Amino acid sequence: MKSLKTLAVLIALFIAVPLFIVVPMSFSANASLQFPPSAYWWGNYQHFFSDINWMQPLFNSLYIGLATTLLTLALAIPASFALVRHYFIGRTALNLLLMLPMIVPQIVMALGYYLYFGRLHLTQSFTGIIIVHTCLGIPVATLILTAALRSFDANLEHAAHSLGAPALTTFWLVTLPVLRPAVLVAGLFAFIQSFDETVIAVFISGRDTATLPRQMFNSFRMEADPVISAASSFLFILVLAALLLPLAVRLTRRSSGSAAGHLAR
């Protein structure tokens, strides 16, 4: 048991090592990427937040991420209901098809989209990237939502009907709220994978629609600007915050909930 714990800590450290390099480096005062830095300052962050060449991709990424999240949920929620609640011919095939983006190597997808979207005039457009990121987000979102739906107690809907709620009212007042944690997690994963995605963005996003990872990639290739480490750290902190958000919400809710419980007792 103890050795297992040690192992877990070692693995966590191993995974975290790049952070121990990138985060200190983001405070580096050196003009080039060099580790360990010889002096520290805030300049990289000031630069990052005041340079339109960094801010534009950041806002592009946020915009694309949010749009991807909404589109992914709008498609994955009905798809999950169909897969779990209904039997139809080709259900297994549809399920496999939805999982495909998870299996096909991203570079292959990127190449495919690059050739295909060129004809549709979707390269270098927000629409194109949002569609691609939605395709990438759907497998995980569907996995999360179908799992939640399978464990959903159909008697909750029966109860709502018996109490006078028609089908649509039941969906909005009972089904969706009960599934909310799964919807939030699915949305979160869709957002994060869009926010992180680099390979396909490099292929199909243009100058005006560049995402933050694409800009980092370009900057790294062209000039090895130390601002890139500030951008990386910021990207990391944003994703971390997004991941910890549900946990924090649950913790505060539980503690306030048990407080209410104590009061009532």
Next chain:
Amino acid sequence: MPARSLSLHHVVKRYDNLQPAVDGVSLQIEPGEFVSFLGPSGSGKTTTLMMIAGFQQPTSGDIHLAGRTIDKMPAHARNIGVVFQNYALFPHMSVADNVGFPLRMRGLGKAEKHRKVGAALEMVGLGALAARKPAQLSGGQQQRVALARALVFEPDLILLDEPLGALDKNMREHMQVELKRIHRELGVTMVYVTHDQTEAMTMSDRIAVFNQGRIEQIAAPQDMYLRPATRFVASFIGDNNLISATALGAGRYSVAELGPLQACDLALADGSPVDLLLRPEMIRLAGDQPPCATLRIDSAVNYGDSVLAIGRVGATPLRVRIPGPQARDLRAGQEVPLHWHASDIHVIPAARA
């Protein structure tokens, strides 16, 4: 609360092409009655209830509530309260919002809603817990909330599907009493599903015994106990001795290796196969009365207030329950003379195979 009648006419439910889950159920429930559906797991009780509630459509047959057919009516328009075994409380709503839900669906004003929710929670003894979430309640408390939610909108009928099945024994007995009190106070028609025969016996005005999608018998608990219509009902309710026999005419029945037995005359044709039901507690030690049979005891189980002697008369197995002090000396290996009255034997015509 209004009390309504409920009737089912030849209701059939087929889920697939195999044996139907419900196979031609007909029954008539009077306004204000408390009727239990009793039967083993898989006998079609829940399916019948789901069709009454409108969650399932019958394959054929029809259902009338207060004399009007409800077959075409969707579940949300039926005005029937349902209590589920797993409570089915809305986890994201407080107790008050759960109980207020049916009133909200009916567009009641805030003040009236508040008053009715309060009264319903008072009725189930949970007035102080209105602000809690279901997860913060014990199983028994959750079941009370479910009950309050099912009765707050003055339904025409309340259906309960094994509502106490998940509770421990003490809580279950407590809730049985509570449920009966609420039934008395409201006078509402209730249909109660259970697989626990004691629960059905103690709570119901009438019991419908389900077996393989059919109702074997519907009768008041005492009638059902004394005069079960089929071997299945006799074996499902209460401890029993069921002895296969053949009618000899004039109230005499021959039992293999036991000789003729006297019981009531059903005017059956000579040679008809029957089952004789003799309840263990109807049998006494013979004392100075003429013995009807002699029991060789294989084992004696002492319950404190009585002893259950399990043994054989000839080759026929027999269970005998002897109350009081005279039973204390019964031991395995003893042979004891037994006595019973001919009228204590209930004769069930055996179904022809």
